[in-house]
Amino acid sequence: MDPETRTLLLETLRRFVRDTLVPLEAQVDEQDEVPEAIVAQMRELGLFGLSIPEEYGGLGLSMSDEVAVAEEMGQTSPAFRSVFGTNVGIGSQGILMDGTTEQKSRWLPRIASGEVISSFCLTEPDVGSDAGAVQTRAVRDGDSYILTGTKRFITNAPRAGVLTVMARTGTPEDRAAGVSAFIVDARSPGISLGRPDRKMGQRGTKTCDAIFDHVRVPAENLIGGKEGQGFPTAMKVLDRGRLHIAALSCGIAARLIREAVAYAAERRQFGKPIAEHQLIQAMLADSRTEWLAARSMVRDTAARYDAGEAIATDAACCKLFATEMVGRVADRTVQIFGGAGYIADYGIERFYRDVRLLRLYEGTSQIQQLIIARDMIRAAGSQ
Incomplete structure (x- = not known):
C-alpha cells in the first residue's frame, strides 16, 4: 500500500475507533454483543478483507500494513476486532495460501466483503495444544467426505457462513500427516452448535462448540485437493x-x-x-x-x-x-x-x-x- 493510502486508512480507522467503538465498550461488555450497525460499518470500511488480495475483493494489505491496523484496533475492546478477525486471519488464509483456484474464486470474495463470516475449526474437547492429535474424522464416500466430530472454542461459529475444518483422513498413528483441511458450508445438514461460551473476558466475542454429525462435504472442498496437507x-x-x-x-x-x-x-x-x-x-x-x-x-x-x-x-x-x-x-x-x-x-x-x-x-x-x-x-x- 502506498504511504498516502496507508495514512488515510489508518486515520480513518483511528477516528472510527475513537468516535464510534470506544463509547460502546461498556455496552458490548454488558450485553455480550457487538451491534449489527457496527458490523455493517466494518464491512463498509473493508475490514473483513484486509489481508485478502485485491483480485478477490480485499484490500491486499502487506503484513506490515496489517500489523499497523491491528495496533489501531487494539486501542479499543478486542471484541470489536474479533468480528472480522477470523475473516482476516485463520478463517481465510488457509484458503488463500493452499486452496485451489476454484476454492479461492468461490469463497474469498464473499469473505472479503463480509457477506460471510469465516471460522477456523481446529481445537477439540481433547485436542488443544497437541494439534496433531485431531480426532474429528473425514471418511471418503464417493465424491464426498463424511465429517464426524466436535470442535471447541470456535471463534465466530455462531455467526459463521463458512468453516475451515481440520479433520483426520489418515490413521491416528499418522499424527499430523493424517490431518486434512476442508472448506465446509456452515449451513450443511448435520452441523449443530453448542451453547455460546460464557467467558472471563472478551465479551461480545462469540465462541461455542461446532458439532459435525455425519456432515457430507464435497471432495472438491478439500483444501488444495490433497489429503494430509491440513497440518x-x-x-x-x-x-x-x-x-x-x-x-x-x-x-x-x-x-x-x-x-x-x-x-x-x-x-x-x-x-x-x-x-x-x-x-x-x-x-x-x-x-x-x-x-x-x-x-x-x-x-x-x-x-x-x-x-x-x-x-x-x-x-x-x-x-x-x-x-x-x-x-x-x-x-x-x-x-x-x-x-x-x-x-x-x-x-x-x-x-x-x-x-x-x-x-x-x-x-x-x-x-x-x-x-x-x-x-x-x-x-x-x-x-
Missing part, C-alpha cells in the same frame, strides 16, 4: 496470525499506558499527583519500555515476512513476548488506578480480563516457548 496449512496460517495477535497486544498496551499516565497525573495522594511518586513512575517506565520492545519486534518481523524471509520462530517470539507484556501492563495499570482499577466504571478491569486470553489462543505461551527452543536446537544441529 502444514494450519501452521502457515498461525505464523501470520501470531504476528497479528502480537500487534493487537501492542495496541492494547498503548491504550492502557495512555490511561495510566493520564490517571497518575490527575490522582493526588500525599499532597501531590501520584505521577510524582517514584514507585508509580517505575511502573509507567517499565510498561513503556516493554511496549516499545514488543512493538519493535513485531514491526521488524512483519517487514521480514513481507520480504519473503522464514519468520516462524520469530513470529512465535513476538507472540510470546507481546502477549505476556500486555498482561503485565494491564496488571500495572490496575495497580496504578488502585481501587478504581478494580471498579468496572473505569474500564481498566475489563481490559485486565480481556488480555488474559491473548496468552492462550493462536498457541499458548508455553507452546511458543517449545517452538522457539526446538527451532533453535534444530538450527544448531544443522550447522
Whole structure:
C-alpha cells in the first residue's frame, strides 16, 4: 500500500475507533454483543478483507500494513476486532495460501466483503495444544467426505457462513500427516452448535462448540485437493496470525499506558499527583519500555515476512513476548488506578480480563516457548 493510502486508512480507522467503538465498550461488555450497525460499518470500511488480495475483493494489505491496523484496533475492546478477525486471519488464509483456484474464486470474495463470516475449526474437547492429535474424522464416500466430530472454542461459529475444518483422513498413528483441511458450508445438514461460551473476558466475542454429525462435504472442498496437507496449512496460517495477535497486544498496551499516565497525573495522594511518586513512575517506565520492545519486534518481523524471509520462530517470539507484556501492563495499570482499577466504571478491569486470553489462543505461551527452543536446537544441529 502506498504511504498516502496507508495514512488515510489508518486515520480513518483511528477516528472510527475513537468516535464510534470506544463509547460502546461498556455496552458490548454488558450485553455480550457487538451491534449489527457496527458490523455493517466494518464491512463498509473493508475490514473483513484486509489481508485478502485485491483480485478477490480485499484490500491486499502487506503484513506490515496489517500489523499497523491491528495496533489501531487494539486501542479499543478486542471484541470489536474479533468480528472480522477470523475473516482476516485463520478463517481465510488457509484458503488463500493452499486452496485451489476454484476454492479461492468461490469463497474469498464473499469473505472479503463480509457477506460471510469465516471460522477456523481446529481445537477439540481433547485436542488443544497437541494439534496433531485431531480426532474429528473425514471418511471418503464417493465424491464426498463424511465429517464426524466436535470442535471447541470456535471463534465466530455462531455467526459463521463458512468453516475451515481440520479433520483426520489418515490413521491416528499418522499424527499430523493424517490431518486434512476442508472448506465446509456452515449451513450443511448435520452441523449443530453448542451453547455460546460464557467467558472471563472478551465479551461480545462469540465462541461455542461446532458439532459435525455425519456432515457430507464435497471432495472438491478439500483444501488444495490433497489429503494430509491440513497440518502444514494450519501452521502457515498461525505464523501470520501470531504476528497479528502480537500487534493487537501492542495496541492494547498503548491504550492502557495512555490511561495510566493520564490517571497518575490527575490522582493526588500525599499532597501531590501520584505521577510524582517514584514507585508509580517505575511502573509507567517499565510498561513503556516493554511496549516499545514488543512493538519493535513485531514491526521488524512483519517487514521480514513481507520480504519473503522464514519468520516462524520469530513470529512465535513476538507472540510470546507481546502477549505476556500486555498482561503485565494491564496488571500495572490496575495497580496504578488502585481501587478504581478494580471498579468496572473505569474500564481498566475489563481490559485486565480481556488480555488474559491473548496468552492462550493462536498457541499458548508455553507452546511458543517449545517452538522457539526446538527451532533453535534444530538450527544448531544443522550447522
